Amino acid sequence: MIRSYNAKMIYNLYIFDKTGKLLFYTEWNRFKQSGMSRNEEGKLMYGMLFSLKNFVTKISPYDMKQGFLCFKTNKYALHFMETPSGLKFVLNTDISAQKVREILQQLYNNVYVNYVTRNPIHNLQDSIKSELFKSKLNSFMKQTHIYLSK
Amino acid sequence: MARQTTKLDTKKVSAELFTLTYGALVTRLLKDYENIDDVNKQLERMGYNIGIRLIEDFLAKTNCGRCYDFRDTAEKIQLAFRTYLGVFPQVSNWSAANDEFSLLFDNNPLTEFVELPDHCLNLKYSNIFAGILRGACEMVQMEVTSWFVQDQLKGDNITELRIKFIKKLEDAIPVGED
Numbered sequence: 001m002i003r004s005y006n007a008k009m010i011y012n013l014y015i016f017d018k019t020g021k022l023l024f025y026t027e028w029n030r031f032k033q034s035g036m037s038r039n040e041e042g043k044l045m046y047g048m049l050f051s052l053k054n055f056v057t058k059i060s061p062y063d064m065k066q067g068f069l070c071f072k073t074n075k076y077a078l079h080f081m082e083t084p085s086g087l088k089f090v091l092n093t094d095i096s097a098q099k100v101r102e103i104l105q106q107l108y109n110n111v112y113v114n115y116v117t118r119n120p121i122h123n124l125q126d127s128i129k130s131e132l133f134k135s136k137l138n139s140f141m142k143q144t145h146i147y148l149s150k
Numbered sequence: 151m152a153r154q155t156t157k158l159d160t161k162k163v164s165a166e167l168f169t170l171t172y173g174a175l176v177t178r179l180l181k182d183y184e185n186i187d188d189v190n191k192q193l194e195r196m197g198y199n200i201g202i203r204l205i206e207d208f209l210a211k212t213n214c215g216r217c218y219d220f221r222d223t224a225e226k227i228q229l230a231f232r233t234y235l236g237v238f239p240q241v242s243n244w245s246a247a248n249d250e251f252s253l254l255f256d257n258n259p260l261t262e263f264v265e266l267p268d269h270c271l272n273l274k275y276s277n278i279f280a281g282i283l284r285g286a287c288e289m290v291q292m293e294v295t296s297w298f299v300q301d302q303l304k305g306d307n308i309t310e311l312r313i314k315f316i317k318k319l320e321d322a323i324p325v326g327e328d
Contacts (some may be wrong), residue, residue, distance in 0.1 A: 020290075065216055085205055085289040086215045109210040117206040124202065 010147055011076055011092035013137075015112070017125065018086025020046040024128040028141065049080060049088065067103065083108060097146040111140050165236075169262050176275060188283070190274045197281020205286040208233070216290070220315050223292065224251050227283065235259050239311070255309040258302065266303050275303055279311060291319040 012027035022042030034041050035056040049068070055068040070079045072095055081089045083105040089104045089112075116122055122130060141147050179293035180190045208230055217223045224241045231253070239253035262274045268327050274280075276317045287294045293316040 083206070083209055084214070086291070087206075087208060105213070109213075113206050113210040117203050 009094045010141055011094070011096075012142075013092075014042065014088075014090040015128070016042070016046055016049075016088040016090070018088075020050070022124070024133075024149070026134070026137070027145075045090065049090070060077065065109065072080075077086055079104060081108070083107065085111070093146055100146065103144050107137070107140060111136050161284035165259060166262075169259055172260050172278075174262065176240045176273075180270065180273070185269050186273050188236065190272075190277050193277040197278035197283075198285035199281075200278070201282040201285020201287075202289050204230075204234070204282060205289045208286070217292075220248055220251075222286070223315075224253075224313075228253070230286075243310075243312075249311055249315040252299065253313065255274065255302075255311070258309050261303055261309075265302060266269070271304070274298055275301075276309070283313060293317050293319055 001122055010028045012030050013025070014022060015024040019024050020043075022039065022045075025042065035072055036044070044077060052071075053068045058065060058066065066082070068080055070077055073077075073093070076092050077095045077097065077100075079091045079093065079100040083089075083099060087108070089108060091100060091104055111133070115130060115136050116128055117124070119133075122128070176193070178188070179192050180202065183189050188291055199299055200231075202273065207281075212226075212229065213227060221244075227278060228239055228241055230241065231237050237255060237257065239255045241251055243252040244250070258276060260278075264275060266273060266275065274297075276298070280298075283294060283296050294313055295316060296311055296313040298310065299312045300310040302309045
């Protein structure tokens with residue numbers, strides 16, 4: 001099956017808590033897996049983010065607060081958002097996607113806070129199993145401008 | 151989904167119901183724990199558990215970033231009281247090192263219908279605030295402690311909540327990194 005890699009697309013999403021635990025992972029379009037367990041992959045991702053954040057801040061000619069925002073390869077772009085409370089959202093998209101940070105911010109404001117933080121039976125240290133969260137997340141993503149269903 | 155959220159926001163709970171519910175909670179605690187100090191501790195713990203969640207809601211609502219200094223924090227705490235309780239505490243009495251300040255309340259929505267009976271004069275009726283502040287600040291890498299210096303319930307003119315910065319909590323380092 002031939003797929004176009006040029007279309008605007010959301011690939012996958014990771015949510016980490018402040019200790020680096022992978023709270024949530026989901027994918028929309030992922031044509032190749034990394035070949036390791038999700039857990040390992042999460043650790044690798046978090047380690048990379050941690051080092052990159054440090055690196056970016058150290059190398060910066062100015063003082064900055066939110067240094068690392070995204071990086072781009074020739075096939076995908078990784079967008080990163082960290083809340084002051086240490087939650088980390090990572091969204092991989094194709095390279096043409098614009099204004100992804102706004103989407104991450106909305107995802108946090110309207111989906112995460114409403115269906116995870118405000119869910120009293122959810123323990124904040126546990127990974128997110130809530131079906132409600134998953135379905136809300138899905139419908140949120142589907143209405144964003146970078147989502148393209150195939 | 152967005153529609154649902156706005157619906158929830160416009161449906162406000164009556165302030166009296168809130169005040170009375172809190173009163174019922176404290177009364178229940180007083181019955182369950184014989185010792186007033188234990189009640190104070192329980193209220194603080196409940197507040198802590200509220201605080202660690204409330205902070206996410208606050209961050210999402212206000213879109214604010216990290217604080218530059220503790221004065222910045224004070225302003226945000228003030229804003230939070232306004233957002234969630236509709237009270238406007240005054241920030242004052244800064245310590246010389248800028249690590250301690252007071253919030254002065256003219257009125258406290260929790261204590262509107264309350265009069266402390268003689269046998270629980272050392273009850274910190276609004277101690278839930280102290281817990282909320284500790285929980286919320288802990289989530290944004292700050293350890294703080296707070297206590298009531300003056301309380302209208304105990305005959306003072308105003309209610310004064312003193313907040314002290316203890317230390318900055320460091321970001322967690324992933325396993326296997328230095």
